[in-house]
Amino acid sequence: MNQVITQIQQKYRENRELKNYSIFDIDISLKELADRGLIWVLKDLKDMSDGEKILIDHYLNEYRANQIYDNLDGIPYLQPSNESATTPLNQYSLNPVPVKKEKQTKKQQHLDVRDVKQFIGYKKAKELEEKIIELCKSFPSYEKKHVIDQIHRSAKSIKERIAIGEQIYIGEKFSQYSMSIGSAKETSAWLQISLGQKYITQEQYDDLDCLVNQVVSILTKTLCHLKDNEGKGIDLPNPYTPNVNNFGAYKNALLLVERIYEITRQREYWREKDLLYGMRQCSTSCVANIAEAHQLYIPKKFRFFNDSLKALQGLDSLLETSLNKGIISKETLKEIDGLRFSIRNVLTTKMSNISDEKAS
Template sequence: MNKKVEEIQNWYRNERELSNYSIMDIGDKLKNLAEKGLIWVLKDVDITESEEIVVDYYLHKYRAVQIYDNLQHLFPIPPSNDECASTPSKSSKKVTPLQNQQHTLEVRDVKQFNGYQKAKELEERIIELCKNFPSFEFDHIVNQIERSAESIKKRIQIGEQIYIREKFNQYSIAIGSAKETSAWLQVSLGQKYITKNQFEELDNMVNQVIGILTKNLSNIKEKEGKGLDLPSPYTPNVKNFGAYDNALMLVESIYKVTREKAFWKERYLMSKMRKQATSCVANIAEAHQLYIPKKFRFFNDSLKSLSGLESSLETSVSKGMISEQHLEKIDELKNSIRNVLTTKMSKISDEKAS
């Protein structure tokens, strides 16, 4: 990575840390970067949905002035508000936020971290296991479970930095990806692509990674994070969430019905329905992480998958491919999931408003 790009990305992460991730506070900084032709460097940074909207807006508005070459000759990146607040005397030494070690962490060798080692082993085991999956699942379950497993390791790597809030953010994503991985393992078990012993062994590894990350965040919050408004590092067990079990049963029902002879010539519709059903359960699992806005987003994505499945089911009924008996059971599960999610999202909205 270009050193200037990395410098700007680190500067922006620090500004987010200082502003407590408030989009109102960092909006001017994003505009400043856009006007200087550097907003594009944030496309590779993990940012919130609100930030992504603002970045895309400014990238489009200032696309003509973006600078991609010879960045090392550019002027220094803009100072933070804290640095601009006062002008130091010639004899005083200016201390930047990066030099201020309050509320920062010591960077370790991530490869020596047991959480990373477990995540790496989990990914390797899953890749090896997926070699035995049916070929028609390679662009679906195999792709998704390998992606989610890789995400755990990747986010732990990115989380090894000095910024406390960013570490919480990256570990939150890692925890969500771990829970999503567990969901794909359960789907695989349900379709008999893996044995119960294989599931239990890998699911236990997933839980170990979550436990290690949770313990680390708890220690950071208790020690280095004092005075910061950090979320609770403890996440609920998705397997105790009613909509999750029903979503798994929905997947079973969709796979069963799409194996019927009527779907043999409707491969595209069959594949779409399976993806919509499994996306519902995967999003429910991934929603069980630290930050309320992310929970809300993943629950909402699960509802979108349900709506898409509803449309596909209507098409199947119109073509006479699904019996009323099967449709009734699917509708019952679908409605139950939707009711639980909408109730949960309503409570989340109340929490955000309070």
Template sequence: MNKKVEEIQNWYRNEKELSNYSIMDIGGKLKNLAEKGLIWVLKDLKDTTESERIVINYYLDKYRAVQIYDNLHDLTPILSSNDEYASTPSKSSKHIIPLQNKQHTLEVRDVQQFNGYQKAKELEERIIELCKNFPSFEFYHIVNQIERSAESIKKRIQIGEQIYIREKFNQYSIAVGSAKETSAWLQVSLGQKYITQNQFEELDNMVNHVIGILTKNLSNIKEKEGKGLDLPSPYTPNVKNFGAYDNALLLVEMIYEVTRRREFWKEKDLVRKMRKQATSCVANIAEAHQLYIKKKFRFFNDSLKALRGLESSLETSVSKGITSKESLKEISELRISIRNVLSANMSNISSERAS
């Protein structure tokens, strides 16, 4: 594949992720690419939705006459999400695409030699080995989720080893979020006695070690190569100091305890749903503690969605006569408390973005 085509496709994937895959948000970016004569590079992209393909084909047809198929190597590089569009025409046409300042690029290193990658790889291997001893009914839930989040740390570090500073920050931010999510799943596993206290502390320390390495690297980049780029602070808050996180862990404990009752034995689908919704609340709260405000907001919102889903499932259990509303009073109060904290934080984030 032409490197320029691959670069534009990767840029577009990044824009999708930052916009939470909203077709309303990325529609303008697709039009921008179409006007610059580059929308055609997305036509055969496999990881697009039907809505995206409709928009891509629409703009391809509308701007077919201006599409640039030759001499792509003469175009200036695509930027990552937060960069401004350049105003200097490319050599091959009057159309423009984002320009990356050469002073704001990085040396690409061998990721296999990076200590952070090695530690993330070791963490993933340890977690996979540990999960072999989990109950079989958790293989499609906790096991799947913790292995996925651990893999994401390593994967995002690997993707982050590239020339563009902003994209490195973006990928490392996702890696940090995945690390915090991994820690949350470890705490859930400890709460259910799937792992021992010693196993938890050892693996949680490994998670924090990886976060520390990434943070140090990001701090160095921000202070040196990234001057003038208005990069976010590389320091993320400790989710364990966030009250809603502890309450969400307690909520998980309560849901597991309730769903172990004899009354729920014949309601396997409802049990799986309730446990998934409660643990999803914890995982999303943890993953929200990362560099970018937009992602923080999105994960808090996903946590709220999980809480609303849990409320619906609890109501179903009452309607079916499996349990009583009174017996769920403590759970409901805790759920409302978490919801209020998340809503307040999201309101503060919205105010910060508007100011």
């Protein structure tokens, strides 16, 4: 282990014990370490209290872009003074960093801001949004507050997140691009739903889905370059995302949408518009959230899978109401429940795996 890391850890322990630190004192020391790019040094210490762990995680997240992982021995303001081993951590010779060294550190952690409108990924996202807006003009009017609004929103979000991601912080760029990738996959899901309902042709779908995949590919390659170059030493996620079309729960969710649309075309639903639109909204929301879950960060994946489960639960309630009103039969409900249960089981298993991954 690096000598400076060992010294910082040891000084922190000694200072905490000798000074009988209060949580207020600990907070001050941890914030100072975070500001100087060294809070990560304490991350894996075994003798931390729960309060300390929470503060460390908080400051590591807040000051993530500041953290310095390389060439610690060469940074002057991290060198200890010649005082005794009982010197408190905040009495290290924390002299200001020479201007030249500070610029080098920032270069490692920060990015140059470009004109986002010249970025090919942004151009493709803009083209996709424009084509979708034009295409949706031919959609049925009754889908205005549902499919049309949702696909407009998701397509718009792809472009907006790319624009927001054009900034100096590498971690924030990864976060915004991750959300853009998620929105792209959600947009593709709405396109598949539109194709299934024959609102668009196969040719139109292929053209737009190709644009979606181009955006995802461009963003992924950009993040790979950042991770392998400017982002070295920073805890960044794997930029690659799986193909949602290979995910069994997604395929079954699309089948569920097809079945729900087929059922709600029955004459009995014409007088039950709340049930009709509610069932369609829940089933399509299940698909959209599964698709959007296929992005980079574990908490976001978990949240979207959970939202998909909520949509399934909402659909279950509406189906029961339909059964009680005599609109659907028990046989129909049993058939749909088979699809719902298969989706739910896959999602709960996936979420359990994600929880284990978060804990490890």
